[in-house]
Amino acid sequence: MEHKNSSRARLSPSSDTEDIVALLAPRLAYFAGVARTEHVTRAAQEMQVPQSTLSRAMVRLEADLGVDLFARRGRTVALTPAGRTFLASVERALADIERAAEEVRADADPTGGKVAFGFLHTLGTETVPGLIRGFRADHPRVRFSLVQNYGEAMLERLRAGELDLCLTSPVPDAPDLEARRLDEQRLRLVVPGDHRLAGRRRIRLAEAADETFVTLEPGYGLRRITDDLCAAAGFRPRIAFEGEEAETLRGLVQAGLGVALLPPPTVARPGVVELTVTAPRAVREIGVAWLAGGGPDTPPVAAFKRFLLSRRGHLLPE
Structure with missing residues (x-):
């Protein structure tokens, strides 16, 4: 696994971040596996990859970084000080990726997932809690991220992709938004x-x-x-x-x-x-809005949208 005579060019400090990320990302999990076992053969067996593939990946990783990550003693390896520093960051990065993967899988779960839902302050005391209670009777695993704001601010958050749906008034009429009137409220x-x-x-x-x-x-x-x-x-x-x-x-x-x-x-x-x-x-119309052309809804968002549309004419408490 010696790499010092490798003809592979090292990345210079001025290399673009995108370049170094593209080079390093596929090798981080391999590096963490070798660091955990301190044994290339054992790490290869655990990760179910050929030992030669793993050895080459570590040599190239060190060459790309321009530092020695391992001290080699026969078939075993030990982290150098630089390797220990690198490992701490790699483990955090891999943990973040794992959490992100779990979140997107959960959001795509038809029986679970999350809905980012915005609504007017005046709907927050009774209307929205009642709606969520009614929806969760059939979808108990769906989670909500709730945002209270005034109408224009919520529409901007829809456009920014921060909300999936919002209840607002007046019902917006904009080419980049879809909206449906649900109810009206006397003033x-x-x-x-x-x-x-x-x-x-x-x-x-x-x-x-x-x-x-x-x-x-x-x-x-x-x-x-x-x-x-x-x-x-x-x-x-x-x-x-x-x-x-x-x-x-x-x-x-x-x-x-x-x-x-x-x-x-x-x-x-x-x-x-x-x-x-x-x-x-003297009435105000209340409707639900979402981003037009934003691609297919996740299952929980689609389910909650159907639920809101089914409440047309009786959205508000008596």
């Missing part, structure tokens, strides 16, 4: 408990034209819907506060800082009154 005008309109049950949105509004920040779907509904009612809302979460806005309303168009709360909040908006029709 209410939320006013403080001591507000002049608090004794009402229903209201036309135009009656709130002179009110101060609290809304979500621009970029949020609910903000766009609020602006559109107010425009349809003939006015532009006067906005005092912008936030990132619906229940925070409800708290601002409770504090008397404005009124807001919001979806129903999970739990009724004291100190506010929620009025049904009779005109214009």
Whole structure:
């Protein structure tokens, strides 16, 4: 296994990383096997490769690196200091590869795997936990990576390949995305408990034209819907506060800082009154979106997509 007279050219420090990776990658498992057994013949038997193949691979590995990894004593070998340093990194790399292989095999398992699922903050308290509970009744081994965010941010994560599916509003209409409408949710005008309109049950949105509004920040779907509904009612809302979460806005309303168009709360909040908006029709559509042309879904993603589509018209809790 002596290699010092080998005519094989050594890689220089300036060699491209891609070149050295291509040269070294096939030999790392061989190197780890020889280092573990400290015996070329035994390592060849364990890995079920010809001893000559293993010997040549070690000679070429040392030549490519330009260092001695083994001290040879007959049929046995021992790691040099450089070999011990190299082995530590090789074992970590092989362990990472093994974990990655296990993960992709698990994701392709029709009875298991993982779904990266995004959804709006306002759907996180009841809707999404109920959906996952219902789905896992028939798919108990499927795991979820859950992401809560506003609509535009989730669509960007879809495009980046970080999400498989997302529930969002409004339902996107973009050439690079597929989307299906699943349900709609009524929005209410939320006013403080001591507000002049608090004794009402229903209201036309135009009656709130002179009110101060609290809304979500621009970029949020609910903000766009609020602006559109107010425009349809003939006015532009006067906005005092912008936030990132619906229940925070409800708290601002409770504090008397404005009124807001919001979806129903999970739990009724004291100190506010929620009025049904009779005109214009105040709803937000909720749909599921995924990347168009992204190739076939993994079995768990395909199963969860079918499940969501089967909930069309009854996605939301009563």
